[in-house]
Amino acid sequence: MDFTAFAQSRKSTRGFQNKAIPKDVVDDIINTAKWAPSSYNTQTWYVHAVAGEVLAKIREGNTKNTMAGKPHVRDFPYKEDYEGEHRRRQIDVAIQLFESMGIERDDKEKRMDWMLRGFRQFDAPVSLVLTYDKSLEPAAITHFGLGSLAYGIVLAAWERGIGCVMICIAMGYPDDNFPANDVRSVRTDNADFVSYQGF
Numbered sequence: 663m664d665f666t667a668f669a670q671s672r673k674s675t676r677g678f679q680n681k682a683i684p685k686d687v688v689d690d691i692i693n694t695a696k697w698a699p700s701s702y703n704t705q706t707w708y709v710h711a712v713a714g715e716v717l718a719k720i721r722e723g724n725t726k727n728t729m730a731g732k733p734h735v736r737d738f739p740y741k742e743d744y745e746g747e748h749r750r751r752q753i754d755v756a757i758q759l760f761e762s763m764g765i766e767r768d769d770k771e772k773r774m775d776w777m778l779r780g781f782r783q784f785d786a787p788v789s790l791v792l793t794y795d796k797s798l799e800p801a802a803i804t805h806f807g808l809g810s811l812a813y814g815i816v817l818a819a820w821e822r823g824i825g826c827v828m829i830c831i832a833m834g835y836p837d838d839n840f841p842a843n844d845v846r847s848v849r850t851d852n853a854d855f856v857s858y859q860g861f
């Protein structure tokens with residue numbers, strides 16, 4: 663497959679087979695992704711790959727805290743609420759996902775279940791947490807670099823038949839019977855967000 667078709671074939675995976683990913687496969691994915699560009703080649707990133715009991719413990723803690731209504735603590739500030747066309751797109755993909763899973767608008771129980779799955783990173787067997795040194799703050803340039811690494815990871819995984827969803831980066835072998843895995847999110851036209859100058 664050429665790169666264009668390959669990149670367009672990738673989509674988020676939210677249902678995973680109960681199958682571990684060997685450490686050398688994860689390492690190979692990171693080995694590929696680290697060729698991502700970074701500002702002045704500073705490579706200001708750390709990858710914490712988590713699986714097994716350690717990941718199970720993190721999940722347990724997240725679920726407990728969420729159920730107890732504990733507010734989420736963010737390591738860096740960001741605007742929580744999207745507006746305008748951004749909000750519209752956020753709603754559009756949520757509708758696609760809920761429809762695929764048969765979750766009705768007013769079905770509080772199923773919506774809660776979906777939210778908790780999200781906090782459990784959809785029970786993926788591996789989670790990659792990308793971090794950087796606090797001394798780099800304010801870290802907009804570093805966020806840019808981590809974004810390029812993250813996409814490199816997702817593509818390198820996809821090439822190996824491994825799906826991801828970017829909550830941290832949850833990854834695993836896709837469960838082909840999980841309805842939300844069929845969701846093909848839409849993209850806006852280039853004309854809506856690309857400006858060409860000097861052509």
Ligand SMILES: Cc1cc2nc3c(=O)[nH]c(=O)nc-3n(C[C@H](O)[C@H](O)[C@H](O)COP(=O)(O)O)c2cc1C
Nearest residue numbers: 672673674675676755780827828829845846847848
């Ligand atoms: C920074 C970031 C955070 C995300 N957080 C979530 C999330 O919390 N829950 C979720 O289901 N998907 C999450 N996603 C996946 C997006 O919903 C998904 O990439 C988007 O809808 C486009 O769909 P696609 O990846 O299938 O092309 C996140 C993606 C990114 C890049």
